[in-house]
Amino acid sequence: MQTFEQGAFDPTVIGQMARPGEEWLGSYTDADTARWFPEPPKSKHRTAFERDRARVVHSSGLRRLGAKTQVLGPGSDDFVRTRLTHSLEVAQVGREMGRALGCDPDLVDTACLTHDLGHPPFGHNGERALAEIAEPIGGFEGNAQTLRLLTRLEPKIFAADGTPRGLNLTRASLDASVKYPWAYRRGPARPDGAATHKFGVYPDDAPVFAWLRRGAPAGPLRCMEAQVMDLADDISYSVHDVEDAVVGGRLDLRVLDDAEERARVAEHVRAWYGDWHDPDALDDALVRLRDTGYLVTDFDGSRRALARLKDATSQLIGRFSGAAQDATREVFGDGPLTRYAAQLVVPHETAEEILALKGVAVTYVMAPRESEPLYSAQREIIADLVDVLADRAPVALEPAFAADWREAADDGARLRVVVDQVASLTDVSATQLHSRLVRRRA
Incomplete structure (x- = not known):
């Protein structure tokens, strides 16, 4: 998740403009709706982005997410989220946020539905295992695998020479699905100076990556729709993992009344997400969240308690997404904010609150699990x-x-x-x- 301060971004430098010979499709151009392998004209009853979303919904890759780990294994209980239910929730959050900012909602929906398609079995545990094995051949990363699946492995379209083109999504949909638009070990440095281990393309998928990034500014900048997807993922991940932990009896949110427990959460954030994060800012974020009254601290499993917890998740999602929408509009004004015409602005306090909630899930669910046989x-x-x-x-x-x-x-x-x-x-x-x-x- 990136945070942009007011004045740090000049939309006139890289703002999307219609190029000669291109037709505006709302806030999108013919180049945005182009496909890597040209297809015959389709029915005019659906837009190109509606067709992209339909292809993802009907894909085997999306179906498989129903039996892949989100945080807890799919067989843990009947309530726990899988990668599929998580992706559906991310799509709902992202679609509404994107619509409010003027993005095409089907385009954002598609990016959200695809964002975890490349994840292997056993969640991030499986991802780390494959990354170690694949180190000599360019590594393994779930987002890079997503691009590979969308453009090569998912059976749908073949080029005239017989080479697979995957789902053959539009340029804008593929670009929106790329959370980390750089190759292995080519990403931006982290605040501590180390190279990020995240990336979005393998060496042999470089040609389609170059095609989908055509027209994008140089460097690691992501399009608006990809940033909305990324924030929707972070919001859903932070809120829903805590909800799962409470319902599963793994977490009693009263622990956040204890300063020592909040310090524990801050240390886990620093261990998992980077030691440059300020523990005092994380503590402040946890206190703010506690003081909202949204965190259910007397959960007893009753239907009334479940309803209160569900309302709390809705309130937190609205708090986080609303803050980003308001801050973005304050910087970039009214009108459709699409592709590279704007950047998503996430207030610092909002980013800290999301990170602090992710730290709660790490502290009480994910970190203890790592020692399990x-x-x-x-x-x-x-x-x-x-x-x-x-x-x-x-x-x-x-x-x-x-x-x-x-x-x-x-x-x-x-x-x-x-x-x-x-x-x-x-x-x-x-x-x-x-x-x-x-x-x-x-």
């Missing part, structure tokens, strides 16, 4: 699957990935194919495949 076992499953699939390829691979493996030019490309298949698995299918291939081999 299951967490280590999940990483072993990922590593074992890559090992056995690579050893028994192409026979052990699914037919689509087996074809990719046969066409791969070298060992690095073949390893990437194996990583693609493992990343496509759900928590359940990864466990079942491991039982079938690895335990049988043992």
Whole structure:
């Protein structure tokens, strides 16, 4: 999440303007609605962005998110969120925020629905395991995998020469889905000077990345729709993970009355998200949130308590998204704020409150979980699957990935194919495949 102060951004320098020969489509141009592989004209009853959203909704990648971990595993209980329910909630928050700022709501909806498509089984635990394995071939990152899925792996459109084009979304939708518009180890430095480990494109996906970024300003600047998606993700992540923890009995929000517990939260934020974060500012944010009265501190599982908790999540979402909308309008004024004509402004206090809530989930759910035997076992499953699939390829691979493996030019490309298949698995299918291939081999 980026925060822009008033006066730090000049929209006249990089503002989107219609170029010669282009037709304005609302606040979007023909270049924004272009597809990497040109398609015949479609029905005029739907816009290009409505068609993009429909393609994502009907994709196998979106369906698989229903069995992938968000924070707690899909089988933890009937209430806990999966990657799919999280993505739907992000889409709702992002769609409304984008609409208020003048973005095309279907475009923002599409970006939000796609933002986690590339995540592997077992959430960030699985992502870290694959990142270590894929280090020699350009790493692994969920957002880069999302771009690969949208433009290559998801079966929908093929070019005339037979090469896959994935869902073949419009330029604007692809650009909006890229949360980190840079390659591996090419991103902006963090406040402590270290390189960010996040990135959005693998080396062999560079051609489509260059195409979707055509017309964008140089550097790591994201389009407005991508920034709305990113903030909607942060808001949903922070609020809903805390809600899940309360309902699951893992968290009693009365702990935030204790200064020592708030200090614990601040230290976990610094450990997980960067030690440059000010612990005093985080403490102030937790106190502000506590003083809103939104944090339900006497949850007993009753229907009335569940209703109060649900209202609290709604109030917090409105607090965070409303603050960003108001601050952005104050800087950039009225009218549609789309693509590169503006930047999302997130007030510093709002950013601190979102981060502090994420820290609450880390402190009481995510950090304790890392010491559990299951967490280590999940990483072993990922590593074992890559090992056995690579050893028994192409026979052990699914037919689509087996074809990719046969066409791969070298060992690095073949390893990437194996990583693609493992990343496509759900928590359940990864466990079942491991039982079938690895335990049988043992």
